[in-house]
Amino acid sequence: MNMLIGFGYDVHRLVPGRPLVLGGVTIPGERGLEGHSDADVVLHALMDALLGAAGLGDIGRHFPPTDPAYEGADSLELLRRVVALLAAEGYRPVNCDITVVAERPKIGPHVEAMRERISAVLDVEPRRVSIKATTNERMGFVGREEGVAAYAVALIAER
Numbered sequence: 001m002n003m004l005i006g007f008g009y010d011v012h013r014l015v016p017g018r019p020l021v022l023g024g025v026t027i028p029g030e031r032g033l034e035g036h037s038d039a040d041v042v043l044h045a046l047m048d049a050l051l052g053a054a055g056l057g058d059i060g061r062h063f064p065p066t067d068p069a070y071e072g073a074d075s076l077e078l079l080r081r082v083v084a085l086l087a088a089e090g091y092r093p094v095n096c097d098i099t100v101v102a103e104r105p106k107i108g109p110h111v112e113a114m115r116e117r118i119s120a121v122l123d124v125e126p127r128r129v130s131i132k133a134t135t136n137e138r139m140g141f142v143g144r145e146e147g148v149a150a151y152a153v154a155l156i157a158e159r
């Protein structure tokens with residue numbers, strides 16, 4: 001089976017007055033991430049990993065932040081489009097492994113909901129979507145709670 005791997009990274013700034021959306025799940029009671037779309041840093045890293053695996057560039061190319069069409073965009077919907085782009089190239093997602101770097105909130109209670117939502121879009125079993133979290137030990141911009149970062153790797157295979 002022909003398989004390809006990709007890597008993605010994203011970071012967004014934490015600001016007041018925005019919903020916090022991570023992995024397709026809105027987490028209440030927190031400052032949110034600033035961005036043109038819903039600023040779902042987890043899904044943005046994942047989309048770049050999937051596009052990277054297929055050699056299709058990055059999300060900035062496919063969904064330009066200057067395009068008003070993507071203002072407030074639901075990143076799960078953008079992920080759906082990325083999966084369709086892969087399908088058009090003859091590929092399907094196999095699995096992904098994501099690390100969220102955030103000082104707060106606690107990601108653990110939301111991981112299963114994220115896996116459900118992401119796996120439904122990728123059309124894989126939830127166990128094929130791994131989401132891990134770490135703090136940055138109070139160091140750097142994440143440690144100062146200025147933003148949230150996410151790293152992802154994804155494997156794709158010929159359909």
Ligand code: MG
Nearest residue numbers: 010011041044
């Ligand atoms: Mg982003």
